Amino acid sequence: MDPNIPRWVCQSCRHALHVINVDSKNDKFFSNPSCSGTEASTVQGSVMGSSQVDHSFVVLSRSTTPQPDSSHSAKVVTESFVVLPPAAASMYRSESAPEGRGAQEQVQGESPSSGLQVNDPRFNSSKILKRVFNIATSQMQVEQPICLECTRLLSDKLLEEVEDVNQDIEAYESCLQRFEMESDDVLSEADFLQEKTKIEEEERRLQVEIEEIEKQRLEANAELNEIQMKCKEFEELEERYWHEFNSFQFQLISHQEERDALLAKIEDSQAHLELLKRINVLTDAFSISHEGEFGTINNFRLGRLPKIRVEWDEINAAWGQACLLLHTMAQHFRPKFLYRIKILPMGSYPLILDNNNNAYQLFGPVNLFWSSRYDKATTLFLTCLKEFAEFANLKDQENNTPPEKCFRLPYKIENDNVGNYTITHSFNKQENWTKALKYTLCNLKWVQLWFVAKSSFQPLSAHADVPVMRSSHAKQSANPRS
Numbered sequence: 450m451d452p453n454i455p456r457w458v459c460q461s462c463r464h465a466l467h468v469i470n471v472d473s474k475n476d477k478f479f480s481n482p483s484c485s486g487t488e489a490s491t492v493q494g495s496v497m498g499s500s501q502v503d504h505s506f507v508v509l510s511r512s513t514t515p516q517p518d519s520s521h522s523a524k525v526v527t528e529s530f531v532v533l534p535p536a537a538a539s540m541y542r543s544e545s546a547p548e549g550r551g552a553q554e555q556v557q558g559e560s561p562s563s564g565l566q567v568n569d570p571r572f573n574s575s576k577i578l579k580r581v582f583n584i585a586t587s588q589m590q591v592e593q594p595i596c597l598e599c600t601r602l603l604s605d606k607l608l609e610e611v612e613d614v615n616q617d618i619e620a621y622e623s624c625l626q627r628f629e630m631e632s633d634d635v636l637s638e639a640d641f642l643q644e645k646t647k648i649e650e651e652e653r654r655l656q657v658e659i660e661e662i663e664k665q666r667l668e669a670n671a672e673l674n675e676i677q678m679k680c681k682e683f684e685e686l687e688e689r690y691w692h693e694f695n696s697f698q699f700q701l702i703s704h705q706e707e708r709d710a711l712l713a714k715i716e717d718s719q720a721h722l723e724l725l726k727r728i729n730v731l732t733d734a735f736s737i738s739h740e741g742e743f744g745t746i747n748n749f750r751l752g753r754l755p756k757i758r759v760e761w762d763e764i765n766a767a768w769g770q771a772c773l774l775l776h777t778m779a780q781h782f783r784p785k786f787l788y789r790i791k792i793l794p795m796g797s798y799p800l801i802l803d804n805n806n807n808a809y810q811l812f813g814p815v816n817l818f819w820s821s822r823y824d825k826a827t828t829l830f831l832t833c834l835k836e837f838a839e840f841a842n843l844k845d846q847e848n849n850t851p852p853e854k855c856f857r858l859p860y861k862i863e864n865d866n867v868g869n870y871t872i873t874h875s876f877n878k879q880e881n882w883t884k885a886l887k888y889t890l891c892n893l894k895w896v897q898l899w900f901v902a903k904s905s906f907q908p909l910s911a912h913a914d915v916p917v918m919r920s921s922h923a924k925q926s927a928n929p930r931s
Contacts, residue, residue: 457578457582457594459594459595459596459599460591460592460593460594460595461592461595461596461599461602461603462595462596462598462599464596466594466596578594581593582594591603729901731774731777731778731897731900731901732897732901734774735747735770735773735774735897736748737890737891737893737894737897739887739890742754742880742883742884742887743757743759743883743887744886744887744888744889744890744891745767745890746767746770746771746774746890746893747767747770749763749764749766749767749770750763750764750767751764751767751768751771751883751886751887751889751890752764752879752882752883752884752886752887753879753882753883754879754880754883755879755880761812761813761814762797764812764813765797765798765812765813766796766797768797768799768811768812769794769795769796769797769798769799769812771830771889771890771893772792772793772794772799772801772811772830773794773799774893774897775792775830775833775834775837775893775896776791776792776793776794778837778896778897778900779792779833779837781900781904782840782904785840786836786837786840787836789804789836790802790803790804790829790832790833790836792830792833793808797812798810798812799811799812800826801825801826801829801830801833803829809822809823809825809826809829810822810823810826811823811826811827811830815874819875820873820874820875821875823874824865824872824873824874824875827865827872827873827874828864828865828872828873830889831862831864831865831867831872831889832862834862834889834892834893834896835858835862837896838856838857838858838862838892838895838896841856841896841899841900841903842855842856842857844856844903845903856895856899858892858895858896859891859892859895860888860889860891860892862892866885867885867888867889867892868884868885868888870882870884870885870888871885872885872886872889
């Protein structure tokens, strides 16, 4: 197609329409015998929208200039035309020809009254088609132009509507015929009045029912308003309840957290208390061990060796700690334990009292030949330790402890011997004396462990019988190992 020819689209499917039989130079319609029937009828079908058309049309000329001679009247344009509805064709015939134009410019085959000039500048294909499409749209109430396929669809739709209308007409006619065939049953005057009375009574009854229903409706509306007010109050109560609930929940969570914190503290305190309960003050206060050939109590060595000279101040301090430990355990079981030999712990200068209340000094220095009172004090200490061990054995027997598990000392004590070593200082080798002192501390440690396991120790009260006595020969001295 020539790009100068205006393009038209179908107003239904929006597909392009191909305008044929147009001379691009003269912009006039002409016949094209070689074109197909479908192409030749495109414009015609798009204008009319149906296959039924009449013979009102506008004839267009092939020539660009009018022929003044008479031979022009003999030439007639064949088969090139735009078909118009009857009302549209009269519009072109009503137009007057412009001034200065002669009758020779009229299209052959048209009367002078048509007024359609060939060389009129208004006369061109695009304007004519646009005007024709507008006229067709106003006449058919369908947007023009449309293609043949859309025209067929529109025709089919119109045919269906016509068929539906015809069916409705037939139905109406059949109803009308059936109504006309029915016999008219006219009531008499009396029957009419009786029927009227019945209807009026029914109307009054229905009116009473309407009034009753209206009254019930008003009561229902009042109840509804009351229910709505209560519902609003309940909503306010619910909102206040949830506010109070959230506040209580927050307080509850706070109290629970505080309770959990207190329970954690209580649990920790109980664990600490149990730990403290398992700890005995005697175990911490008196630590009995050994250091080579020496037995030690609180790191004070007890004994002497030829090559290792231990000062008497340290030996006296060790005896003072041992006496304090044995005296504390013996005091705890009074009066069950017959504390016949009394120990007087007095720091580094302890004393031992026999059954006759004779005091013996358990501290040095002493020499090899004049140590009888010191030896008597050490022997009395061994006797007191043996008696406490026998009391522990009896205590286990009273508690139904198996015989093999009853308390026994690891080193047997007989008079001044412990583990076959004498504890006396005079005429005794330093190695044997040191060994006996080590065994004595070992027996004392066993007694301490039994005491811790079998009793709940409580410290002595302020009024406990702890005599404070010092020998006239006692002297203050500093502990070199403290």
